[in-house]
Amino acid sequence: MKIKELVQTSLIVAVIIVLGIIPPIPLGVIPVPIVMQNLGIMLAGIVLGSRKGTIAVGGFLLLAFLGFPVLSGGQAGPAVFIGPTAGYLLGWLITPLMISYSLSRPFMSHSWGQLIGIWVPGVLIVNVIGEVWLWMVTPISLVGALGSGLLFIPGDTIKAVAVYLVAVRMKMLNRVVSQD
Template sequence: MERSVTLIAMFAALIAALGLIPQFTLAFGVPITAQTLGVMLCGTVLGAWRGTLAVLLFLALVALGLPLLAGGRGGLGVFTSPTVGFLIGWPIAAFAAGLFMHLFRQIPVGLAAGIASVLGGIVVLYVFGIAGLMVVLDKTALEATALVSAFIPGDLIKAVLAGFITQGLARARPDALLSRA
């Protein structure tokens, strides 16, 4: 129990630390950040439930006003911005990535983590991101999907990184990979 709480807090801190990497904001107001890499790693390393809890802890701290999102953003106002769909989707994306890691436990860790990151951290997350853009920016599904497609190359790079990082962690400390336990 104590170990789980520590890891959940550490991965929430990892997401916050990845927010310090400079962001690139697209013309329609949604930033490209490294924080989704942290969300992917929450699922691939901690597993579905612990990964979800780490992301929820991070989002609770953001809601309390801590400026932990990329660009120093925080507070309840970020939950009314164009990024709201992505923020709501983060815990579900972490859960999905962790679930896919568990389902793919028969294939090598790095490959499983890469696939889990694409399915959870991109496909599942984009469903929420598109819905958020449709509501906040009053876009059609097609328009919102076109806007979100700008994220695909960067997110694929993050998914590959998540695969390599998870594989490296599995080699260095196999017992630390809770998604396969």
């Protein structure tokens, strides 16, 4: 990695960590809170592209695994990666790759297509992976887990729109594909 790429990647990791300072909002019905860090995860895919974005998210998750309290609410350690939120973390790891890939499709050149290219991987796929994991490690039924995931859709959609608007403002949507 060049120095510039290393600095960009490190800055996105720092943004994700800072978003974790915002306290998680517990839902009460499931052991997974609403967090702001997924906004940073989607931003990694837009700002850095698939390779560097995945490296940034992987580095962030490695810090969490090693015990650094970088996850929202100060969560950290190996136990987090087998607990109820682990599926969401796995979804986060593949989000930059999926966002970059979806935005590289020719039909995603329109603004609505670009927003969908951020929303589907950054919101829908992450939530489905997280909900399936939740079903596997808790006594919650699959239907209950998938249904509870609907609670995240409105807020996560707002985050995806915010990422899209940042990307448009930074004129980065067209460069995401070309940098990979």
